[in-house]
Amino acid sequence: MLRSPFFCFIMLFFLFSCQEKKTVNINTEPIRKEALTLRNKGIEHFKKQNFNTAFHEFTQSKALYETLKDSANIGWILTQITTIQQVNGDYYGSKETATEALSYFKKKNMYTADINNRLGIADKELSLYDDAILYYKKSAEEHTDPILKQMPLSNIAPVYIQQKKYGKAITLLESLLNKKVRKETSQSTTVATMIDNLGYAYFKNSMDEKGFSLMNQALQTRTELKDTYGSIESYLHLADYYAKKDIQKSNKNALAAYHAATKLNSVDERLEALQILISNDHSAQNNHYVQRYFSLNDSIIKVRNNFKNKFAKIKYDSKKEKDENAKLRLEKAENLLSLQKAKYLRIVFVIAFIFLVILIAILIRYYRNKNRAIEFRTSYNTETRIAKKIHDELANDVFHAIAFAESQPLSVESTKENLLQKLDDIYGRVRGISRENNRIDTGIDFTKSIKEMLSAYNTSERNIMVTHLEDINWEIIDDIKKITISRILQELMVNMKKHSKANLVVIKFESDPKSILINYIDNGKGCEKTEMVKNGLQNMENRIQAVKGTIDFDTEPDKGFRVKISMPKQT
Numbered sequence: 001m002l003r004s005p006f007f008c009f010i011m012l013f014f015l016f017s018c019q020e021k022k023t024v025n026i027n028t029e030p031i032r033k034e035a036l037t038l039r040n041k042g043i044e045h046f047k048k049q050n051f052n053t054a055f056h057e058f059t060q061s062k063a064l065y066e067t068l069k070d071s072a073n074i075g076w077i078l079t080q081i082t083t084i085q086q087v088n089g090d091y092y093g094s095k096e097t098a099t100e101a102l103s104y105f106k107k108k109n110m111y112t113a114d115i116n117n118r119l120g121i122a123d124k125e126l127s128l129y130d131d132a133i134l135y136y137k138k139s140a141e142e143h144t145d146p147i148l149k150q151m152p153l154s155n156i157a158p159v160y161i162q163q164k165k166y167g168k169a170i171t172l173l174e175s176l177l178n179k180k181v182r183k184e185t186s187q188s189t190t191v192a193t194m195i196d197n198l199g200y201a202y203f204k205n206s207m208d209e210k211g212f213s214l215m216n217q218a219l220q221t222r223t224e225l226k227d228t229y230g231s232i233e234s235y236l237h238l239a240d241y242y243a244k245k246d247i248q249k250s251n252k253n254a255l256a257a258y259h260a261a262t263k264l265n266s267v268d269e270r271l272e273a274l275q276i277l278i279s280n281d282h283s284a285q286n287n288h289y290v291q292r293y294f295s296l297n298d299s300i301i302k303v304r305n306n307f308k309n310k311f312a313k314i315k316y317d318s319k320k321e322k323d324e325n326a327k328l329r330l331e332k333a334e335n336l337l338s339l340q341k342a343k344y345l346r347i348v349f350v351i352a353f354i355f356l357v358i359l360i361a362i363l364i365r366y367y368r369n370k371n372r373a374i375e376f377r378t379s380y381n382t383e384t385r386i387a388k389k390i391h392d393e394l395a396n397d398v399f400h401a402i403a404f405a406e407s408q409p410l411s412v413e414s415t416k417e418n419l420l421q422k423l424d425d426i427y428g429r430v431r432g433i434s435r436e437n438n439r440i441d442t443g444i445d446f447t448k449s450i451k452e453m454l455s456a457y458n459t460s461e462r463n464i465m466v467t468h469l470e471d472i473n474w475e476i477i478d479d480i481k482k483i484t485i486s487r488i489l490q491e492l493m494v495n496m497k498k499h500s501k502a503n504l505v506v507i508k509f510e511s512d513p514k515s516i517l518i519n520y521i522d523n524g525k526g527c528e529k530t531e532m533v534k535n536g537l538q539n540m541e542n543r544i545q546a547v548k549g550t551i552d553f554d555t556e557p558d559k560g561f562r563v564k565i566s567m568p569k570q571t
């Protein structure tokens with residue numbers, strides 16, 4: 001077993017297969033540092049309201065974090081991008097970005113709460129009020145801090161006001177304001193916002209004095225806290241309150257809101273202030289406000305479209321750069337893989353070639369030994385058969401001839417002729433044995449020698465018929481096969497003469513593109529298959545197997561003997 005070439009091949013295969021695979025360790029630290037730097041730059045530009053630059057920095061940082069599969073940073077950056085899009089009025093784009101951000105957070109936390117709050121803001125601005133309320137409630141559920149829950153819940157109140165559900169807004173805000181909150185600046189601004197919205201809801205619900213008192217209180221608190229952005233909303237609410245009571249005070253508050261919004265570049269509030277001024281209908285200034293409104297509205301549309309186009313281009317460029325980098329990495333990996341495959345293929349090819357050479361050598365040696373064994377066995381069987389025939393047929397006749405010569409006077413003419421007849425008969429038998437085992441002519445006279453050999457078995461009581469022998473192109477058949485055919489036919493004749501007692505034998509030759517077919521039929525007595533004489537038949541089987549042919553015997557008692565032989569033309 002250990003010397004088997006196949007075993008050696010398997011061992012070599014496992015040696016190469018079990019080699020430790022080298023993994024390419026990519027140093028991710030430089031990528032992580034660059035991603036963090038870009039993220040921090042984006043935060044700085046965001047604080048300075050350089051939203052275009054911030055968006056670009058965040059997008060590049062996100063692409064790098066994607067290569068690191070850092071889902072936490074990707075989700076956070078997408079949240080910041082959502083805010084930038086909402087500041088610039090791209091509410092549909094912000095919803096798309098926020099939805100993408102949610103996919104990076106598997107568990108509900110403060111980040112998912114913030115994202116849902118952003119989705120609520122987008123839907124409120126798009127007048128999808130029911131959806132906005134659902135997102136605000138979801139945001140509140142995901143906050144674990146009771147103080148942080150107040151912000152998304154308080155955002156529901158303005159939506160109720162927009163829906164003219166003033167009672168719901170009042171109930172919600174009163175409930176929130178009755179809860180204990182920290183007296184921090186950030187919370188104070190939140191409380192001021194809730195008080196202002198509660199006053200506005202009272203006013204809209206026909207409780208003017210109570211509403212006016214709360215709106216004034218909220219404005220004073222915002223002024224004290226220097227909450228300029230919050231004061232804009234207070235001025236707008238008061239302008240709406242005075243619109244049907246005191247046009248001058250309404251205009252005063254609307255202008256205050258307009259100037260504060262202009263200072264903070266809060267364009268939506270500026271438009272709302274101009275709408276109030278226009279609706280108050282001061283004919284002398286009405287046209288001026290209308291023109292300013294349309295001019296401002298047109299410029300806002302252009303700016304927002306410009307931002308959307310810029311954001312789209314930044315997204316496209318970032319995606320293109322990411323795809324190109326991924327393509328380059330893929331090409332590099334494919335080239336490395338191709339080199340490794342080529343190396344392994346060369347090794348496998350060398351092993352396979354060596355194995356194939358060894359296998360061919362073994363097969364050649366095996367078949368050579370097998371053919372020698374068959375030749376030896378056939379030769380041995382032939383010699384045994386000749387010896388037996390000489391012993392059985394000639395030895396007794398020679399002994400009788402010697403005894404006859406010793407016992408009879410050779411001077412008598414009749415005795416002499418009788419002895420000569422016996423010797424002639426013995427000579428004929430010797431010639432027959434010699435003819436059966438002499439050299440076979442495989443040249444141009446092959447068919448002639450076959451016919452002569454078969455005709456020797458023709459007698460007055462037995463007829464040998466051979467058909468289509470000349471139809472076969474014997475020139476393309478090698479000598480070994482011709483000799484095999486001749487010897488098999490001789491053994492069939494001997495078997496027929498000794499056992500079949502047939503008086504008619506038909507041997508039919510056929511040919512197809514690949515094989516020679518020989519059908520032998522006699523009308524002898526036949527026998528049971530189990531009783532067939534095996535010596536001669538085994539010899540025939542050995543001969544035909546040596547040339548990769550097949551031989552089938554078919555016989556039954558009183559139904560003759562049949563043999564089908566098939567032999568390939570080319571080995």
